Amino acid sequence: MPSDTAQSRLAEIQARIARAATTAGRKPTDVALIAISKTHDAEAIRPLIDAGQRVFGENRVQEAAAKWPALREAHPDIRVHLVGQLQSNKAREAVELFDALHSVDRPSLVAALAKAMDESGRRPDCFIQVNIGDEPQKGGVAVADLPALLAESRAAGLPVVGLMAVPPVGVDAAPYFALLAKLARDSALDGLSIGMSDDFETAVTIGATHVRVGTALFGARA
Ligand SMILES: *Cc1c(COP(=O)(O)O)cnc(C)c1O
Numbered sequence: 001m002p003s004d005t006a007q008s009r010l011a012e013i014q015a016r017i018a019r020a021a022t023t024a025g026r027k028p029t030d031v032a033l034i035a036i037s038k039t040h041d042a043e044a045i046r047p048l049i050d051a052g053q054r055v056f057g058e059n060r061v062q063e064a065a066a067k068w069p070a071l072r073e074a075h076p077d078i079r080v081h082l083v084g085q086l087q088s089n090k091a092r093e094a095v096e097l098f099d100a101l102h103s104v105d106r107p108s109l110v111a112a113l114a115k116a117m118d119e120s121g122r123r124p125d126c127f128i129q130v131n132i133g134d135e136p137q138k139g140g141v142a143v144a145d146l147p148a149l150l151a152e153s154r155a156a157g158l159p160v161v162g163l164m165a166v167p168p169v170g171v172d173a174a175p176y177f178a179l180l181a182k183l184a185r186d187s188a189l190d191g192l193s194i195g196m197s198d199d200f201e202t203a204v205t206i207g208a209t210h211v212r213v214g215t216a217l218f219g220a221r222a
Contacts, residue, residue, distance in 0.1 A: 006047035009217050010035075013200075017211065020204035031204055034081050036196075036214030038063065039221045042071055048217065049075060057102075057212055059084025061094050068097070083164075083193075083212055085139045088112035092120065100125040102164040102193050102212075105141045107152055114156035125161045127193050127210075128153065130183060132176045133168035140165065143183065150187055162191015162209065173199045177206040 018028035034057040037045050045056070045067070054077055058064035064080060072078045081100040091112035094101060104110060104126045117123050128150060131140030141149045146163075153160050163184045167176035177194050184192050184207075195203025195211035203211055215221065 006217075007051040010048060010051045010053055013213055013216055016201055017204055020201040024205040026204070026207075031208060032210045034083070034193075034210055034212045035217050036083065036212050037067075037218065038084070038214065040218050042067060044218060045071060049078070053217075055079045055081065057081040057083045057214075058098075061086070061090045061097065065093065065097055081210075092116040095120050095122050095124060098124050100127070100161075102127040102210075103129045103139055104153060104158065104160070105129045105131075105139050105149070107149065110149065110153050110156050110158060113158060117157070123159050125191075126153065126158045127162045127164040127191060128160060129164045129166075130180060132165040132180050135168060138166065143179075146183060146187070160189065162189045162193060163187070164193035164210075166196075167194075167199075174202050174206065177203050177208070181207045 013033060017031050017033060021028040021031055032055055034055050035048055035053050036057040038059045058080060068080050079099040081102060082094055082098040083102045086094055086103050086109060088108050095113060095116040101124050129140040130146055131138050131142055150160065163180055165176065165180045167173040180194060181192055191209050192207050193210040193212065195208045197213050197216035200211040200213055
């Protein structure tokens, strides 16, 4: 992808985020754009870095480990977030590699992350992922189990900053976003990781602090 295209796509997404934020009486700077670069190689990512994007997201530890150390070398201010499911046996690697983890969703993972953080001294921001549509195939803690998992995470010393969800596809995401926003308020959490290419403006009007946009920035994944 030529860099002018990456630049114009980035500018367009930023403008749409800013417009949605302003419409909702929010500050555009209160919304972080995470460029979801999963499946895209360094050649596709570099134009976005050159255009000024600094926050990226990946869904697999192995893929991120292969791509990001080299890309970050020239730009130490880059931040990489994990947005995909995390196996407990990869907790240590994830804690060392990522600046934020959006998929904390079960007690065994909380324990593995707490141990990895204590051992490594690194403490990436944690989002608790909620299975907001109660879908069996999806990750995330059940809504009813959120308070207990949150208490457990806090007791284990995880720096929990917010909630994350991926609502069901093919239906209006707004009610799911609103439910997650309410759960976050009830939990005294400021962070809200919601909104993807098709619905990030809706997410921003409902309070997203982090939107996760892949396709609209990079084009379709193979
Ligand atoms: C892939 C992915 C995204 C980005 O989705 P797009 O529709 O390409 O914007 C966001 N969040 C998660 C958890 C993902 O896995």
